[in-house]
Amino acid sequence: MNPCKNHKACTNEALKNAEEICKKKGVKLTKLRETVLRLVWKSHGYVKAYDLLEDLKKIDNSAKPPTVYRSLDFLLEHGFIHKIQSLNAYVGCGHPNTHDNCYFLICNECQNIEEHCSKNINDIVTNTSEKINFLPNKITLEISGTCKECS
């Protein structure tokens, strides 16, 4: 797992970023959404929706699937988290101001996810797309394997 020096700092920064961006956009980071974002950030690993639900129930026993999924939808929509399609799981976004061309390195051992960005992705996609006249809209690039710590 990502050996960050101070994970409270990671989490707080993510929360602060989200607050700011919401303010800028004029949307609301409600208590519930903030709580869910905080729960997603409990580590640098991915989290599953129904695990979040369990966590949320510890705080508010009346939480139900839509409680979680609605918050996830909001957080996804505004780029505060990402969905890992190959795992049906979610992970906090470490750089929500500039999260284009993202891809994910997923460690099968420790569940850590590293998010990277590279213009190169777009280059591949653009090359191919232009050649065949395909209008790209959303790119999903997920690389699973073994991270430095686990190998």
Place this chain on the structure above:
Amino acid sequence: MNPCKNHKACTNEALKNAEEICKKKGVKLTKLRETVLRLVWKSHGYVKAYDLLEDLKKIDNSAKPPTVYRSLDFLLEHGFIHKIQSLNAYVGCGHPNTHDNCYFLICNECQNIEEHCSKNINDIVTNTSEKINFLPNKITLEISGTCKECS
């Protein structure tokens, strides 16, 4: 949707390839597996597992989820089909002998999927991986958008 001139030919070639590869590998393309592969190849679009199940039921009414999923697992394992992670769907592989470094262009309008291969993908991945000592194992690259015919 892919305007192939003769889709029966596409399907038959896929089936023939699968047969050959199975023979070479010493594994069995049973009647059931062949039927499922044929059903996956009903078009160049993606198919959903439970739609396959419905199709299969028309042939053998006793088909059940494991019937489909086991065949899908076999076909995936041997590279005759691919799973589209961002859609929880499946698509036939058009070049099962050499299906490394594949990625998928998915049309949101007509469900067509074009499978491409490029060494460039590996380059990106290898670059990043070496930099951070990540041992890549499986790459998922899926690009959704609008295809030539639909734009």
Place this chain on the structure above:
DNA sequence: AAGTAAATGTTATATTATAACATAATTGAT
């Protein structure tokens, strides 16, 4: 033919996600 392994059949259930409708909280115009 008997024994083993592989494939399929069958029942049940786990996991992931959304639909539909009810209620509450917030906003914003009058």
Place this chain on the structure above:
DNA sequence: ATCAATTATGTTATAATATAACATTTACTT
């Protein structure tokens, strides 16, 4: 402040995707 509209949350039910576990059949090996 009041009302209406919008947004968010609560709640119940169910849809959609996938696997576990065990029984039976089929194919292979000796």
